[in-house]
Amino acid sequence: MVDKKWQENGYPARLEERLPDNVVRCHLSPRNCRIRPGQHGFCMVRANRDGRLVSLNYGRSVHATEETIETEAVFHYEPGARILSMGNIGCMLNCDYCHNWKTSQARYVEDKDVFYYTPQEVIDIAKRHEIDVISWTYNDPVVWHEFVTETAALAKEAGIVNLYKSAFFISERAIEELIPVIDIFSISIKSIDPKYYRKITKGWLEPVLDGTEQVYRAGKHVEVSTLMVTDLSDNEQTAHDIGRFVLDRLGPEVPTHFVRFHPDYKMTNTIRTPVERLEAARRVGLDMGLRHVYLGNVYDTESTDTRCYNCGELQITRYGLNAQILAVTAEGTCAKCGADANIRRVPGGGRRPATVDDLPTTHEFDTATFDWYGDVRALHVQVRNDSSQPQEVYHRRTHQGTRSNPWSVVNLQPGESYRFIAAKSEVDERGVAVAVPPSCTSSLHQVFDRAHFPTTTADSGSLNADVTPLPLFEARG
Structure with missing residues (x-):
């Protein structure tokens, strides 16, 4: 029996209609679920507790x-x-x-x-x-x-x-x-x-x-x-x-x-x-x-790139989940012909993490690597700082041959757990390397296609990895 402690506390829900006999109706979805005391709606996370509609998944x-x-x-x-x-x-x-x-x-x-x-x-x-x-x-x-x-x-x-x-x-x-x-x-x-x-x-x-x-x-x-x-x-x-x-x-x-x-x-x-x-x-x-x-x-495929509908200029190239802007202005217009590119920009939205060419020499790092294979071309990287002091962890892409990328820096507060995606960004990219100091830990989780949950750690096996991600669904009563 799977514990369900996450369901124990309810939070007052919106879009409630109170009906006779402490029944409530939820108007969040087109179902308009009619819920009796102690029961759940179709979603299983909105319930009737003592005649009031509550959310069981708040936070x-x-x-x-x-x-x-x-x-x-x-x-x-x-x-x-x-x-x-x-x-x-x-x-x-x-x-x-x-x-x-x-x-x-x-x-x-x-x-x-x-x-x-x-x-x-x-x-x-x-x-x-x-x-x-x-x-x-x-x-x-x-x-x-x-x-x-x-x-x-x-x-x-x-x-x-x-x-x-x-x-x-x-x-x-x-x-x-x-x-x-x-x-x-x-x-x-x-x-x-x-x-x-x-x-x-x-x-x-x-x-x-x-x-x-x-x-x-x-x-x-x-x-x-x-x-x-x-x-x-x-x-x-x-x-x-x-x-x-x-x-x-x-x-x-x-x-x-x-x-x-x-x-x-x-x-x-x-x-x-x-x-x-x-x-x-x-x-x-x-x-x-x-x-x-x-x-x-x-x-x-070029079918992920963006071209100007007016002049045909190549405006954005994409590989997987990564994009490079080539010919779009800060106002969202084509840099060549001035036509509206139908692209909205965010001031500062292109901010990237700091990088370093080499790892610090102040201490040894525990380094984990993962190589892309088949259709598994992305990872969730989870890192955690177990110390009482701020720490830095590092990650970079690895390539075929001798080419190397700089290390991106992730700053972690004391006790902080952080998760980020690393997706294949170039044809010759081999995989990912993650380096953490002794006071931090890391785990790598395979992601299939666009990010999804659940994910499995990279050492949990690769059954059907080119077709269906783990864990596999087993019909239950």
Whole structure:
């Protein structure tokens, strides 16, 4: 029996309707769950305690993690920016292929995987590590509504941008509470087929489309993505339907991403999406008149780069989750022709960690290395300072041959645990090296495609590593 201590304390929830006999109705999602005393809603993290609606996941999180904005299928808002990714527990959906099933489905969450943060602690982490964007992500931020809105408001006061990465199965009232505090909406539209939504996601389509249009009409930065599931939705009809929605209800400038699928959760008896099908989907979108169509979870293709829709100038190159700005001005226009590049910039958003050419000679370092293999081309690196003094840890990319990169520096406060992504950034890159002083520890966690939870440590084995990440889902009663 898995302990569920993280569920013990409830936090007053918003969007509550009180009904007779101490029953409550939750208006956070289109489900409008009617919940009796002692029971939970569909998400399993909103409950009725003594006749009041409470959130059971307020401040409960997976480990806060530094990543890049490209991780979130956001290519047109300060490309290459470092973000602080915050994910939680529970979900309004239950997609058969969920990459985050061990946290999105609350029944599988274990106490050992849960971290606790206050809103101010999240802001402090971002400020301490000079990160300008907080991303509400992973399982889905909809079910973290109270914590997200309260923390995002503090972030805005501190000059930090808020990014909301979501399947967006959410009510109109809840969106109205997000609009004042969220700057970027990256919305995953699973399909335009209502039957697909009901069968595969356990939700329904129209609220997702309506909500996407709602934030677009509110003037927010919106990007949409679609997971192209092998032999299910990886076809030109899906691309056409998504393109039609973007053109008819949003606008041609909205970046649209067709994302490569990997087998996971209940859908492992298949293969990764063939890249040629993704390329064909992209051509459909471009031929329809979409200005910016990209592929996700792919390497070694120009279909992740950004070109000016007006003059064709190469504006941004991308490799994996890394981006290099070549020809976009600080105002977000094409550096060659002056056309609007539909790219928003963040003052200071390009800040990078300090680097050194060589490790200090003051003491010995414990160095761990990892080499990329197959489709595993990213790591979460977790480091912890076990001392009572500030410490510095170091990491760098390794390459084939004699070429070496400088070491990036991560400053850790006494007792601080910090997690960051390292994703392959160049064709000839071999892997990653991490160096920590004797008072610190490190662990390396394999990441499959865009970052996800759960992750496994690099020494936990590589079963199905080119197809499906560990741990594998086992059906339970």
